[in-house]
Amino acid sequence: MEYRTLGRTGLRVSVIGLGTMVHAGHFGPMKDEESLSAIDAALELGVNFIDTSDAYGAGYSETLLGKALKGRRDKVILATKGGNVMVGPNRGKRNFAVDYIGRVMEESLKRLQTDTIDLYQLHNPNVDVIRSGEIWELLERRKKEGKIRHYGVSINTTEEGVAAIEGGRSDTIQIEYNLLDQEAAEEVFPLARKANIGVIVRVPLRRSLLTGKLKPEDQQQFHGEDVRARNFAGEVFKRELAKVERLRFLEKPGRSLAQAALAFCAVHPAVSIVIAGARDGRQMRENAAAADVRLSADELQRAKELWRNEFNA
Ligand SMILES: NC(=O)c1ccc[n+]([C@@H]2O[C@H](COP(=O)([O-])OP(=O)(O)OC[C@H]3O[C@@H](n4cnc5c(N)ncnc54)[C@H](OP(=O)(O)O)[C@@H]3O)[C@@H](O)[C@H]2O)c1
Numbered sequence: 001m002e003y004r005t006l007g008r009t010g011l012r013v014s015v016i017g018l019g020t021m022v023h024a025g026h027f028g029p030m031k032d033e034e035s036l037s038a039i040d041a042a043l044e045l046g047v048n049f050i051d052t053s054d055a056y057g058a059g060y061s062e063t064l065l066g067k068a069l070k071g072r073r074d075k076v077i078l079a080t081k082g083g084n085v086m087v088g089p090n091r092g093k094r095n096f097a098v099d100y101i102g103r104v105m106e107e108s109l110k111r112l113q114t115d116t117i118d119l120y121q122l123h124n125p126n127v128d129v130i131r132s133g134e135i136w137e138l139l140e141r142r143k144k145e146g147k148i149r150h151y152g153v154s155i156n157t158t159e160e161g162v163a164a165i166e167g168g169r170s171d172t173i174q175i176e177y178n179l180l181d182q183e184a185a186e187e188v189f190p191l192a193r194k195a196n197i198g199v200i201v202r203v204p205l206r207r208s209l210l211t212g213k214l215k216p217e218d219q220q221q222f223h224g225e226d227v228r229a230r231n232f233a234g235e236v237f238k239r240e241l242a243k244v245e246r247l248r249f250l251e252k253p254g255r256s257l258a259q260a261a262l263a264f265c266a267v268h269p270a271v272s273i274v275i276a277g278a279r280d281g282r283q284m285r286e287n288a289a290a291a292d293v294r295l296s297a298d299e300l301q302r303a304k305e306l307w308r309n310e311f312n313a
Contacts, residue, residue: 001046002291006272007198009150009171011077011118015266016291017049017275018042018284019202023064024057026227027208027279032064037281039068043075045288051079051174051200051275053123053154054108058086066113073114079200080108081123081154096122096129098138105142120148121174124156127163136169154202161188165195172198177271179247179261180206180240182307189270201265201274207231209240210261212251216241243311250303255293262290264303 002015021027023035042050052061062080069076082104085093095101105120120139122129129135130153139151152172153164161184164170173192177184178201192199205211207228219237222228232240250260258276265274278284295303 019277022277034280041281041284053081055084062111079119083123174200193270212257259290263293
């Protein structure tokens with residue numbers, strides 16, 4: 001496993017991490033044994049960064065992680081998030097009020113069965129929240145109290161990324177970046193690199209599309225809490241599948257498309273860690289092995305040109 005420094009946090013993180021959204025059933029039904037086999041495989045292979053959120057299964061993923069890491073908490077850099085309301089009348093809304101974040105952080109600590117969270121991230125704050133001073137003061141106080149070690153943001157847009165970097169308060173940025181969505185490399189990555197802000201790449205497999213295993217008929221299985229019901233509704237899914245076919249040149253004997261997709265993210269010099277979701281131990285093993293995969297200069301060039309000239313046109 002290769003390790004990199006996560007920006008100014010100084011944390012040494014494995015270049016491949018584990019995302020645990022899938023463990024809460026957001027990619028269809030899950031069994032805890034599968035989730036636990038993914039976590040076990042991660043630790044066995046030197047994957048030392050696990051990302052979760054209080055929103056995944058309304059705390060389910062955090063609770064599972066808390067149990068799974070009992071007796072081995074020190075092996076993992078644990079990142080979670082708060083700000084998405086998942087229970088009660090405001091379900092589905094965002095809340096970054098100081099008292100709300102203060103309270104849900106305590107709940108995350110309990111579910112994770114830990115005294116300190118290594119990285120606490122605001123979960124999808126907009127530019128106004130990022131620019132407000134109050135929430136950062138709370139995070140700084142919690143850091144001084146030892147409840148969190150570092151803090152950052154998980155964001156959706158370039159504008160939010162730029163605001164977080166220019167604001168100077170966020171230690172890290174978590175953002176989507178993959179072969180089908182390379183926008184983060186345009187503006188956010190160069191700025192983050194210059195400011196020594198750690199970059200965490202999320203959704204590197206575009207929610208399993210970039211494994212190349214999905215077929216048009218799979219769309220029928222995306223319903224309920226499956227994030228793909230919303231992301232890949234209607235004609236979008238067919239269009240995304242057609243783009244994946246154009247990327248098959250990255251697949252080779254001994255190198256799966258998923259591994260090439262993860263290697264593509266990892267090669268960017270601003271990126272410290274690529275967090276792919278892994279449903280089970282098998283997926284975790286395949287993803288961890290991507291740390292050793294190198295794409296050729298020609299392959300990289302072709303993948304970038306495809307996005308710029310065709311996918312993003
Ligand atoms: N706003 C936010 O903060 C936010 C948003 C999204 C994600 N995230 C974080 O980023 C992490 C990663 O994103 P993601 O989980 O949404 O998407 P992803 O990593 O692009 O895709 C993960 C899915 O791909 C499939 N997969 C993974 N490895 C595979 C392999 N080797 N072979 C075959 N299939 C494989 C699995 O689903 P199937 O087995 O069902 O195909 C898995 O759940 C999340 O877990 C979460 O921690 C954060």
